[in-house]
Amino acid sequence: MADGILGLGSSGSVDLSSDLITKLKTAESTAVLDPITNEIDETQAELDALGEIQTMVLEFLDLVDDFDLYTSGTNVFDEITATTTGSSASFDAADTSNLNPGTISVSVSQLAQKDVYQSNTISDITSTMDSGTISITIGDETYDFSTDGKTYEDLVSEMSNKSKLDVTLEQVSDSSYRMIIKSAESGESNAIEISQSGLDLGLEDESNHVLTAQNMKATIDGVDYDTSSNKVTMQSGLIIKAVSTGDSSITMERDDSTIVSTIEDIASKYNDLVDLVNSYILGDEDNPATISDSSTLKTMMSSIKEIMFGSYGLEDEESLFKYGITFDSSGYMQVDSTELADAVTNNYDDLKELFVGYAEKEGIGTRLKTYLDSLDSLDGLLTTFEDKLNNRIDTLNEDYETASDKLDEKYEQMSEQFAAYTVLITQMETAFSSLKLLIEGDSSDS
Numbered sequence: 001m002a003d004g005i006l007g008l009g010s011s012g013s014v015d016l017s018s019d020l021i022t023k024l025k026t027a028e029s030t031a032v033l034d035p036i037t038n039e040i041d042e043t044q045a046e047l048d049a050l051g052e053i054q055t056m057v058l059e060f061l062d063l064v065d066d067f068d069l070y071t072s073g074t075n076v077f078d079e080i081t082a083t084t085t086g087s088s089a090s091f092d093a094a095d096t097s098n099l100n101p102g103t104i105s106v107s108v109s110q111l112a113q114k115d116v117y118q119s120n121t122i123s124d125i126t127s128t129m130d131s132g133t134i135s136i137t138i139g140d141e142t143y144d145f146s147t148d149g150k151t152y153e154d155l156v157s158e159m160s161n162k163s164k165l166d167v168t169l170e171q172v173s174d175s176s177y178r179m180i181i182k183s184a185e186s187g188e189s190n191a192i193e194i195s196q197s198g199l200d201l202g203l204e205d206e207s208n209h210v211l212t213a214q215n216m217k218a219t220i221d222g223v224d225y226d227t228s229s230n231k232v233t234m235q236s237g238l239i240i241k242a243v244s245t246g247d248s249s250i251t252m253e254r255d256d257s258t259i260v261s262t263i264e265d266i267a268s269k270y271n272d273l274v275d276l277v278n279s280y281i282l283g284d285e286d287n288p289a290t291i292s293d294s295s296t297l298k299t300m301m302s303s304i305k306e307i308m309f310g311s312y313g314l315e316d317e318e319s320l321f322k323y324g325i326t327f328d329s330s331g332y333m334q335v336d337s338t339e340l341a342d343a344v345t346n347n348y349d350d351l352k353e354l355f356v357g358y359a360e361k362e363g364i365g366t367r368l369k370t371y372l373d374s375l376d377s378l379d380g381l382l383t384t385f386e387d388k389l390n391n392r393i394d395t396l397n398e399d400y401e402t403a404s405d406k407l408d409e410k411y412e413q414m415s416e417q418f419a420a421y422t423v424l425i426t427q428m429e430t431a432f433s434s435l436k437l438l439i440e441g442d443s444s445d446s
Contacts, residue, residue, distance in 0.1 A: 025411045032407065036400045040393060042292075047389045049280045049290045053297065054375075054382055056276055060269045061372040066262050067355040067365020075365070076262050077352040079255040086248030089218075092239045099236050103251040107219045108242045112186040112230045114166075116211035117194055119179035120202035125152040125169050132198025138164045138183055138190060147199060152179060164190070179203075187228020188215050216242050256348065260341050263355075267325070267333040270304070274331055277301055296385040300375065307367050308333070314361050318354040323347070 066076045078097040088108045093099060115138075129147040136143045136159075143162055147155060152169060156179060159167040166182040179201065183190035191213040194203045202208050218225045218232075220240065225232060230242040238250075277297050283289035291297065308327075312318040320326075324339025343351050357363025362370075375382040 021411055021415055024414075025407060029404075029407060032403050033400060036396055036403065040396045040400070043389055043393050043396065046291050047386070047393070050382065050386055050389065053273075053276055053280070054386075056269070056273050057372055057375060057382070060266070060273055061369065063262065063266045063269055064365050064368045064372060067266075067363065068369040069356050069359070069362060069366040071369075075356055076259050077256075077348075077356055079258070080252050081255040082250055082252045084248065084250045086246060088242065088244050088246035089248040090241045090243055091250045092241070093237050094239075095237050097237075099238060099252055101253050103249055104221055104238070104240075105247070105249045106240055106242075107247045108216070108245050109219075110214060110217040110245065111242055112216035112228055113211055113214055114186045115183040115190060115192040115213035116209075117181045117192065117203050118208045118210055119181075120200075120205075120208070121172065121176040121178055122152055122169075123176055125177050127151060129155065130199040132196060134199075134201070134203065135195045135197075136165065136181070137193040152177075155179075183213060185228065186213065186230070188213050189228050218242055254348075256344050259344050259351075260337055263325070263340060264335050264337065267335045270308075271332045273304075274301070293385075296381055300381055303371060304368070305331070307364060307371060310364070310367075312354045312357060312361065312363050313350070314353075314358070318350060320354070320364070323351060323354070 065071055065073075068075060074096050078095075078099075080093075080096040080099050080101075082091065084091060086106075089106045128149060128151055131148040132146075134145045134147065134155075136145070141162075141164060143159075143165070145155060145158060150158075156167050156169050159165055159181070164184050166184045168180050169177050170180050172178050181192065181194070181203070183192055196203055215226050215228055216230045220232065220234075232240045232242075234240065277300075279287075280290045281294035281297055308320060310319070323343040324336030326334045326336075328334055353363065355363045355365045357366050374380050377383060
């Protein structure tokens with residue numbers, strides 16, 4: 001007799017197991033989810049590649065910044081080396097672009113100083129003073145201070161609120177203090193006049209006028225200066241600060257020692273960028289292209305080349321090719337260091353015009369700095385591309401989550417159906433077994 005129909009009598013319910021559901025779900029997951037996972041991995045690889053390119057662009061930008069007309073620091077054509085003699089003055093410059101090579105001599109005959117008065121000694125600064133008034137005139141300002149009901153501390157606090165005054169209580173011995181009144185700034189224009197009425201703190205005594213306001217007097221390159229400050233800022237940006245009487249000088253020379261090496265570094269970094277971009281958009285037999293949409297990076301490299309290949313100078317008379325800088329057939333930048341060094345010596349101004357330029361006609365470095373800066377701006381080329389890749393990953397992750405949820409839901413329902421089928425088949429198999437025993441029993445009786 002047959003074992004059964006549709007599995008009856010052959011333990012068919014055993015086949016409807018969780019193991020079967022797992023195999024079915026795994027197979028469908030492979031078909032549905034793996035392609036999404038692969039696309040996420042590929043897009044992440046593009047993002048990683050783009051991150052490497054962005055890092056190299058920033059490194060390139062750091063080098064180019066040395067040739068930027070608007071750099072916050074000093075571009076390499078404006079570097080100055082200086083040597084000084086004497087100790088009567090110190091020299092500094094926030095921006096060396098306007099400094100000219102040469103020597104500046106400084107002779108200081110008098111330093112500017114503040115006006116300083118002291119009071120008689122005070123034993124208790126918290127005691128209340130006699131009723132009276134102290135009048136202080138400085139420049140075109142006169143301040144009247146009432147001492148009525150005030151301690152010395154109160155009075156000093158009130159006086160300190162005046163911007164032209166610097167007033168303190170100083171402990172001058174173990175048991176005594178003095179009120180010190182200074183002009184906030186040095187120079188004859190900040191001289192102080194003090195008068196007292198109703199009390200005597202000794203502020204009008206000549207012996208307590210301990211320092212008299214005076215101007216700095218100096219001769220700089222033969223020109224006499226008589227100023228309220230010890231600091232003189234020249235039109236060139238050179239800051240000269242007198243620190244003592246005597247003679248000093250500064251000798252400034254143009255420092256062109258890093259120009260050739262910095263241009264060589266730019267060429268090397270540009271060639272590295274060419275290699276990196278090509279490796280990710282072209283690939284080879286062993287390593288296929290990582291970045292599928294190469295248009296953004298091709299546009300970037302084309303724009304950089306366009307800037308480098310351009311004509312510069314007020315009359316478009318300057319180009320890289322005049323100074324030993326060329327590009328080979330593979331697009332790599334080549335620098336003839338000997339020819340470039342000769343240009344630094346003999347064509348310094350022309351070379352500066354080429355790389356730095358002017359506000360009305362920017363040079364290669366200035367234009368490159370502006371362009372490379374823009375790539376990572378809010379709407380920049382690389383930022384936009386990065387946002388596009390991140391959005392794609394977000395969409396793929398959402399697709400994966402949706403597909404995964406649907407598969408979970410599908411196979412959860414299938415599990416419930418299998419469980420129901422298993423109960424039904426088991427009942428039928430039990431009934432069939434009873435029927436089979438009955439049939440076999442009847443056959444044996446006959």
